[in-house]
Amino acid sequence: MKINPDTLQRFVFENTPVRGNLVNLTQTFQLALNQQQLPKGLRHALGELMAASALLSATLKMHGALVLQIQSKGLLKLLVVECSTNLEGAINIRATAKWSGEISDEQTLFELVEYGHFMITLDPKDGGQAYQGIVPLEGGSISTVLENYMLRSEQIDTRIWLFCDGNSAAGMLIQKLPETMNQVTQAEDLIIQDLETWNRVGYLASTVTEDELLHLPTEALLSRLFNEEDVRLFEASTTSFFCSCSRDSVSNMLRLLGDEELTGIIEERGNIEVNCDFCNTLYTFDKVDVAQLMLMETATITGPEIH
Ligand SMILES: [Zn+2]
16 A cells, blocks of 8 residues: 655755656546546546656646647547645646547557647646647657657756556656856866766666556655665655636637627527536536626637637
């Protein structure tokens, strides 16, 4: 039994530029996906992507949303995971998938992808600049795709291990922070030493098994992997499933369709139903609700919050 489920923990290798994160998603994973009828392969892939989103967002110094997407023209259309960190450091995650046709439980993510892309979006939500990066989906596993992305787009050496057994998901990330210019010009010995540390830690980390990462308590895992290293573990952050949808956000989205479109749907179907893909909440708007929406349109000038 995992002693510390639904936590993210940062650690550093003292006096080196190497740092890491560990995450376990148990209730977070189950609450996020149990409302959705997902083929097994996509459930596992979303678990890995959810773990990855928490690991990556912990490496960023920002409060806001990190969105990871895998888009494809194959049977799989979209995997999307949104991870937001609030001011208290708590991590909220939601996830969903879109696909077409029949997918058997034996089919894995990469068998369902054609012309796949991986997309990462950072939305600081505090007025900072939003950022989006996109790379082809190459490498045969989500962790390889992310490692390649981090190296090519961010120039940061990163190794990532992700596992999902269908009930929980877990991940580990290690990163070597880039040398500063000062170090580059002044201390070649230090750079060689750092590189040796990085290679050694990477090798030790690569011995991790699925069972260990999913089930060992954090301290036990770190001492099993990095017994001889000087590792400092930071306080854990908690992870939860949280969907930010609301009747207000759906109302705003509907208003964008315009009076004519809304009236048309009401005349045809009697009411308007919007289902949230992430949490499966159904929002229903009848004729009276829609009339109110249209009145509000003229009175509200605030920007729409599309979810
Ligand atoms: Zn929702």
